[in-house]
Amino acid sequence: MVHKPIKSVAVIGAGISGVSAGAHLLRQGFEVVVFERSDVAGGVWKFDPRTGREPESSPTLYPSPPSSLKTQKSTDGFPNHRQHNKTAEDVLLDHAPPGPCYAGLRNNIPTPVMRSTLLRWPKGTPDHVTHNEIESYIQALARETGTHAVTLYNTRVEEAVKNPETGTWQVKSRTLAHKSEKEEASLGEISFHDKDWTFDAVIVAAGHYHVPLVPAIPGLAEWKRKFPSRVMHSKNYRFPEAFKDQNVFLIGAGVSSLDIAKELEHTAHKTYQSSRGGLFDLDKALLPSNSERVPGLLAFKLDEGKGFDEEEEHGSLDNTAPIPGTIHLTDGRVLSNIHQVIVASGYQTTYPFLKGLESDTLPVEEADGEIVITADKCVTHNLHKDIFYIPDPTLAFVGVPYYTSTFSMFDFQAEVVARVYAGLAKLPSRSDMEGEYAARKAKGDKGKAFHSLIRNQVSYMDEILEWVNEDLKEGANQEKRMKGVDEEWYRGYEQFKEKSRRLIPVDSSQIQQPIASRYYDGDEGGAQK
Structure with a gap:
């Protein structure tokens, strides 16, 4: 399915998904550029005391804005009507809206099962830590793997479109710059630099928690x-x-x-x-x-x-x-x-830079074989294993699943993408991927349930490992096999599930607790995003 050799890859986002993607791509020798609209890596774990733009206080915009206002949206998904009276703070908020991290946020997934295969937590790290420690872990991963050096901060992707004639991705970026180092810049001290790029592939690692629902x-x-x-x-x-x-x-x-x-x-x-x-x-x-x-x-x-x-x-x-x-x-x-x-x-899933692949008006029931996001703003359509865009796998996604051990899962997905692009693993035919996807849709899962790994994270990874390693079973090729998470992770994951089960009332009808509960022995940490 990936016909021409891939040499250059754009990664959109520098949270744990984007940093992991960049790290595994660099290990395979790719030319990589990571685009991050914030000024540091960390994604949702970066605490910003500022708050983002709320929807305008109008019945037509609260609830979530309708499709007719799509062209007026700022990057947080809400219409911006102050185009003629914008302050410097407005400009900064439009370019990189603050995330959802609050002062007391801590992880709910224990650190032993919330880690990249490329970096262990420092010895003695507790199971539950603050957002500061988690942000520091992501930034350490970026530095030690070389991802930090190939990341363009304060840079957001405006557009990513496949050129059918050249077979490459045309990416437009916008970088914000301050003319001074003052904490509060004036409008005249802010400038933007626009640039056009060409890549062989694009990985979307933008996360879920941007546009409120x-x-x-x-x-x-x-x-x-x-x-x-x-x-x-x-x-x-x-x-x-x-x-x-x-x-x-x-x-x-x-x-x-x-x-x-x-x-x-x-x-x-x-x-x-x-x-x-x-x-x-x-x-x-x-x-x-x-x-x-x-x-x-x-x-x-x-x-x-x-x-x-x-x-x-x-x-x-x-x-x-x-x-x-x-x-x-x-x-x-x-x-x-x-x-x-x-x-x-909750939040709306949206990738506004994927021009032509997202619709504000198409009902989820009418999704065709090309669309990625429909009006429900929840299901990411036409993905093989929630990773590869079936019509064109040079577009891939890291971080789509819900209710999973995020750091470990997204690191796993990132390595899969890097291996496929490097030719170490071969995707099934398009017809086979379409058939598998159609069978999955036929099961009838709706909304977040469609991407939920709450009950099958381990089987999901095992199934992908079998496919990825299919051609590496004999001789020297065995050394190239993808290992995935280690035995320590599996032990920690089983312990976590067992501990979680003890918190669930016996008459509960909910299904989320075995993966999302966070109250252990009186711990008052916050939840993983």
């Missing part, structure tokens, strides 16, 4: 419009102290929601966590003492004539006053006296 709940947009500082996405959560003595309503019951609830245990007065009962919602038994699980939402309603002018664009409230309104739940219950709403409903 905001659900369409009646009245939520009105709450956001009237009191914009009181409704936020979890991507902009940073410190629990901001919610002292408040009543907080969390939308969603996944990892981020549980993390925030745990952080607010000794700060907030009361936390409500709304769950629709999805299979990937974490069990309510894991919630802290001041939190309560409530059912799904019907609507948000504002009271009339209580503390704000209905004609005002933005209402103003005393910092200690609750939002003058009520939250209506599917069981008939009505909540009031809520100070803050945090939308912890």
Whole structure:
């Protein structure tokens, strides 16, 4: 399937996926350029006290923006209407929006099973560490493997398009530069350098956690419009102290929601966590003492004539006053006296630089054999093993799966890509890959479940190892066989699953806990992103 020899590869992103991809490609002798829009490697583990742009406080933009505004989106996926009055901070936020890392974030996957095959954690590293230590690990991996030296920081990819005539990828990048080293640059001290590149292959390692997903709940947009500082996405959560003595309503019951609830245990007065009962919602038994699980939402309603002018664009409230309104739940219950709403409903998967391969309007059910992202912004279509773009494997993805031991899994995927591009492993025929993919779709998994490895991470790796090593079974070729994770990893993974199982209530209907639970022996670390 990969017809012409591959010599040069672009890697988009310098989180753990991109750094791993760059490292394994360099080991195989490729010319590599890694593009990272932030100023350091680390991905979601880089803590930035700034918060990114929220959707505009308008019912047409909150929930998530519609496709008609696609051309107006900034790089965080939200429309930017301040084109004529932009400040230096606006420009910086547009170029590289802060990630979702909050001050107390720690890993939930133990470090022994959260590592690259190319770098062990320092001796004595605890199972659960801070985001600072994890960011440092990624940066050490980048330095020691040579990936740091081939990474262009402050550089984002604007476009990556295959040229059918030359068989190469045309990549357009934009690099931000400061004319001074001052912490706060003025608009005149910021400049951009655009460049066109040509590569034989492209690896997308951009991650999941960039564009917030905001659900369409009646009245939520009105709450956001009237009191914009009181409704936020979890991507902009940073410190629990901001919610002292408040009543907080969390939308969603996944990892981020549980993390925030745990952080607010000794700060907030009361936390409500709304769950629709999805299979990937974490069990309510894991919630802290001041939190309560409530059912799904019907609507948000504002009271009339209580503390704000209905004609005002933005209402103003005393910092200690609750939002003058009520939250209506599917069981008939009505909540009031809520100070803050945090939308912890996840993120949209989007690769806006893949021109022609992403659609804001095509329903997921109508995905054809070429599209990568449809309007659902969740499933990444037409990938072999969640890695290779079936119509053209010179486009590959590292980091697509959910609910997995991310560092180890993405390192594994990165080595697979490097080996295929180096000719050490051969992809099946396009028709065979299409047949396997069609059979997978026929199973009926929807949304994140389609990419979930929660129940089959080991079998996934074993199956790929058998394929990758198929032609390296005899003689001297055995030394070239891909080894994958080591026995220490397998032992640690089994211990982790067993420890997790002890936390699951026997009557739980959820399926995520064996891979996503994070509360071990009173540990109060945060969740892995």
